[in-house]
Amino acid sequence: MLKLIHADLYKVFHRTYFYILTLIVAALSLVIVFALHGSAQSSKVSVAFQFAFQYVSLAVMILPCLTDIVLNEDFREHTMKNTLSYGTGRLALYASKMVASIILGVLMMAVVLAVYVGGSMVVLSHDAGLTSTFVNEFMMRMGTAGVVFIASLAMASFFSTLFHHNSLWIVFFYGGFFFTDLLLKLFRLSGAVPYLLKSQLTVASGQPVDQLLKAVVISLVTLVVFFAAGAEIFCKKDIC
């Protein structure tokens, strides 16, 4: 499986797409820093850290791009058959695609965070609110958000595999992530809303720190469910 992951990373790093995507997101994060700098009340590093969580759900918007360049592209360009006809196991292939997209997501997140935090430290004023406790909590929340993103990647991979013939999978992913809570409320199943990935992101953003572990567990369970479902479909699918 390591060879499969290595090959996918080779492919991604040999095109400009990933670099441009990371650059754009990092640039946007810098824009936020400078926007905060423009406001006297907000021009503080601690405010920037808190502000980050207001936009963390936007990061989910980027995830389909990662799934697209690692998994969906293989369906689109009909390259999957080259791999499978060599005798590569389907489960190993699907898992390697997940891991490769996670690695890319972590890399992107690290770069963007580094730019955002670094930019904040340079541009904004350091205030008393920036304590070690505050920073630790920020990192814990970011880590929790990271687990939610990984589970979201599994969800994106599932929809990509299910609807690989067209781009509808993106609509189903966004709908599934952002609007399932509304559907559940519509069907009087509000009790399930706290278990959605979107809700875990809300917990990571602003709920008490002692709720973070539960959010991580729910995200991991969601990851396993979507991975298993996606793998099951992939293993039985006709590949052309």
Add this chain to the structure above:
Amino acid sequence: MEEAVIQTHGITKMYKRFAAVSDLSIQVNRGDIYALVGQNGAGKTTLLKMVCGLTPPTSGKLALLGKTAAGDLNRARHHMGTMIETPGFYPYLSARANLEYYRIQRGSKDEQAVTQALQFVGLADTGNKKFRSFSLGMKQRLGLALAVMEHPDILVLDEPINGLDPMGIKEFREIILKLNQEQQTTILISSHILGELSQIATTYGFISKGKLVEHISAKALKEKCRNYLLMEVDDAATAAQILQEQCGLTQIETADQHTLHISERMDESKQFVKSLVENNVMVSQVYRSGINLEDYFVSLIGGNENA
């Protein structure tokens, strides 16, 4: 005893109620160039996809290099190079980068494998040209380069010459023959371009509507498709004896009491008629007859559907 490298036993593929492949059993022996012939939609590609693991069979068994279990089949496929339908590669990568991707993926330690494969198919000079800019012929060549990169024992090629110009077809044919003769590569190739297959195949499998209609060696097919001189006479046995003794013919077949098939010196029909008449054998008709590969194929399938 010939070693079977690919075997299917009653393999079937159903799409809802449609049988794309139905109870099909073939055997490809080591060293064969096995030509799978059938019209569009006959089931050739579906069969090859099942051999390559791209489509699971609905029922039946597949054996590769004598192995049937799922894990063993995957390991056997490591010895297989394939080109199924239009070659699929990443449009933003060069030929070299595309092959390098698969070399890494397969864990090959041979760093020269990519260069050698590109040289073998004549794509070594493409430099940084991206796959999206390749002509159809170049794309087909790259597909073949990937198929041969690991020096496979078996090649599975699905309509590999589609879209190639005559020069490209000739070069492709030479590559196939070279692989088979120099590296003893077993080749399973599908096409509906019968003329090309007839120049390379050692065995044929004719498929129609998902079923195997006939399995025949190239030698036997050549016998069935040969041209001959047909003579209708009053006594075929006597006429054959006369022609053998007086004209020195050896390739005479008595089709029935009144019909001879002569497969040699067909331009000397006047001489043969003269010999027979001089020996009081009546000749009522003399004409060239025979069946070419296309006609044979159509007669198997039944009808004039476009091959």
